[in-house]
Amino acid sequence: MIIINTQFKKGVLELLVMLMVENEDKYGYELVEEVSKIVDVNEGTIYPILKRLTNENYFETYLKESTEGPPRKYYHLTVLGKERKDKLLGEWIKFNENVSKFIKECEHNE
Amino acid sequence: MIIINTQFKKGVLELLVMLMVENEDKYGYELVEEVSKIVDVNEGTIYPILKRLTNENYFETYLKESTEGPPRKYYHLTVLGKERKDKLLGEWIKFNENVSKFIKECEHNE
């Protein structure tokens, strides 16, 4: 998919990553691949998000060796992170409802 | 509504503004108020968008006197602007479908 507006992703990627890590600890490369299935994205975008969220205490990390390459850094959602995720998710859903409702109204007027 | 993630708006405001101008020419202040009904936003955000979209030939403008204050600058969507709007709208809908689908899947897993 050719993307003319990369801006749509802003903030949403952070939410997606937190949702992915919520149920199960994940490592960075894995997250890059999973997010890519939903939205076109590259490594240089995801790793900085992981770093930022770790610095802000939303994630905890630990290393684990891999038989397929260098060690993997796993991310685990903290209690603080879960709170943040809940807030973001609620906000996204509300935001999206408002925007989608407006778009539907516009389509009706045509 | 207290907004923790202002990033969600990125790119979407541009789309909202174009959708609003599509059916009827509108002036800036009017657009600020209309967008505010959907998403919390301030003047300093909308006017630069209008300027940018005009510079990029998506909007044409003309002035009209007002009995309620200084003259109003009206924005009209050009053919190029309509194309841009269609592309952005399609992209937003697709993007949103993907994200919403993923979020629903996450909610199922809980």
Place this chain on the structure above:
DNA sequence: CCTAGTACTATGCATTGTCAAGTACTAAAT
């Protein structure tokens, strides 16, 4: 004449995604 409401402009800043390059490990192919 002062204030509130209308209407537009400009500037410096913060946030976050992109691109590109670099490091390094493992396994399979040449």
Place this chain on the structure above:
DNA sequence: ATTTAGTACTTGACAATGCATAGTACTAGG
């Protein structure tokens, strides 16, 4: 044995866009 591909993480310069604040200026009503 060396090269190549796939895995895995890091970093830094850059671009896009929204925010906050301040400023200009017009009209109408108290």
